[in-house]
Amino acid sequence: MRLFRLAFKNAFRHRFRALLTILAMAVALMAFGVLRTVVTAWNVGIDAAQADRLVTRQAVSFIFPLPLAYFDKVREIEGIESVTHSSWFGGIYIDRQNFFARFAIDAETFFEVYPEYMLTPEETENFKKQRNACVVGADIAKQYGFKIGDKITLEGDIYPGTWDFIVAGIYQPKFKSTDATAMVFHWHYLNERVAEDWPTRANLTGWLTAKIADGNRAAEISAQIDDLFRNSAAETKTETENEFARGFIASFGAIFGAMNFVSFTIVAIILLVVANTMLMAARERTREYAVLKTLGFSVGQISALILMESTILSIVGGTLGLGLIAPLIAGLAEAVPKAWFPIFQLEPITVFLLALAVVFIALAAAIFPIRRVARATIVEGIRFAG
Amino acid sequence: MPPAIQVTGLAKSYFRDGHEIPVLHNINLNVQQGDFLALMGPSGSGKSTLLNLIAGIDRPTRGEIVVEGAEIGRMSESQLARWRADNVGFIFQFYNLIPVLTAFDNVALPLLLTKLNKAERRKHVETALGIVGLADRMKHYPKQLSGGQEQRVAIARAIVSDPKILVADEPTGDLDRNSAAEILTIIKRLNSEFGKTVIMVTHDPHAAEAAQSVMHLDKGDLIGAAA
DSSP: OOHHHHHHHHHTSSHHHHHHHHHHHHHHHHHHHHHHHHHHHHTHHHHHOOTTEEEEEESSOTTSOEETHHHHHHHTSTTEEEEEEEEEOOOBBSBTTSOOOEEEEOTTTHHHHOTTEEOOHHHHHHHHHOTTEEEEEHHHHHHHTOOTTOEEEEEETTTTEEEEEEEEEEEEESSTTSOOOOEEEEHHHHHHHHHHHOGGGTTEESEEEEEESOGGGHHHHHHHHHHHTTTSSSOEEEEEHHHHHHHHHHTTHHHHHHHHHHHHHHHHHHHHHHHHHHHHHHHHTHHHHHHHHHHTOOHHHHHHHHHHHHHHHHHHHHHHHHHHHHHHHHHHHHHSOTTTOSSOOOOHHHHHHHHHHHHHHHHHHHHHHHHHHHHSOHHHHHHOOO | OOOSEEEEEEEEEEEETTEEEEEEEEEEEEEOTTOEEEEEOOTTSSHHHHHHHHTTSSOOSEEEEEETTEEGGGSOHHHHHHHHHHHEEEEOTTOOOOTTSOHHHHHHGGGGGSOOOHHHHHHHHHHHHHHTTOGGGTTOOGGGSOHHHHHHHHHHHHHTTOOSEEEEESTTTTSOHHHHHHHHHHHHHHHHTTOOEEEEEOSOHHHHTTSSEEEEEETTEEEEEEO
């Protein structure tokens, strides 16, 4: 018999209590994992953002448009390879619940600037030549059953009215972090109708995206762009796509800050559950630990015994939690609309944090029982009545 | 031959809420190798405290305790733990076996602190359980044994590492008459046949009769000896 066997037997001495502790730990770790996955899924936009792409928007706010004329002016700046422009369309597809991003884009330049949205040459050709064509991401094509040639009808909200589109292509994401849940269509198709129905809103676009040759020149070129439009009616703010994504996400900072807080609070709760179990166990075994000391076991050896017991409970609970979290996240990824979280998966960093939480809990939960054992004298322990 | 245990000017006090509570005063005692000494006295007389001090599980306030040539009062906690493992076997009133371990594993516990290999440990445990007559109960858990059998397992645990000194605190205090007699027979045998120096605390004059000598404690003083 080795000390580990005694620790193992001790861990499961009260089977029901051990089971409840393990289940509490597994459930809490799963909750922690889901929350962390939501936070990382939300941040995926930052990961997908490119350092060599600049986004130019109105300095006042993202929601105010830019004159289309800016597009041509920005193209002339040295160091910029290509520029495209996009506008948020909004709209409703059948029901408000069917949410996915819809953009009016410049068909000639969009796929040059965003090569991670992959179309076949044939699809690109079809899209460019058809005025009311649209391209949809592979994920929403799968979700709504869109096929090439299908008609998609949107009910406009920002741009009221009924808008019909023909699916000319289904883009494939180049990277894991590429959003495959967007729908893009010709800005000209939008602008024609806007010019007729709301002439003051014509020839405007949401933002410009410029691909630069050298990412190290991002600050310099951004300043050049903004200088170009300084003191105009629509001053601009240009930043890298990465900074832009961070700024956008920061506007939801309170929500995700709260989620972060809750996820770490969960770890603290599990710690309290396991620590409580360990403290109860140590209290019940006060006399046994005193007997072990009498037999010649050192405080260090008894501490190791307690630490092993805490580790066994934490590892069993952690393994169960980790074992269940992968299918849980996979199930949630299926259940949650793709457009909410285009990439919803268990990231290595989440697994690492879970494993770290297990180790932390195992160590921290053993501290108080060890302290108790170290402080108690043998005589006090032997006389302990429980 | 020097005495196995030499106690000189021993005093022990406990401190509660800033007040000193004296338990033992100026105890002088010699126990020879192979002696079987019974310590008797009323509750609170300090007999268990004296036993604990001799066994190295408590610290004296004043005085000196030399056991087998070692001054145990000056040892550090870890040295004392090592010394206990090598020199003393302790028998408790309430057996104090680990309930999740079998009789075999309970007896094997002290051997985890030795360098013996698995086969050697098994041999030692089987021998110890054989001496107390429980070779056929090795796989039983404490709850599957009677009180007398549990105490016999506890004795096997106390002798498995072959210590020179056995200390027993009311070893028959929780047992019926027959079981108590069996336990006393085993302890006597360990003393006479295996040469263990035994110090036993007891309330029971009948149990004390098993010892070669009896000493009385009253209010912390060693008041006399009777052979």
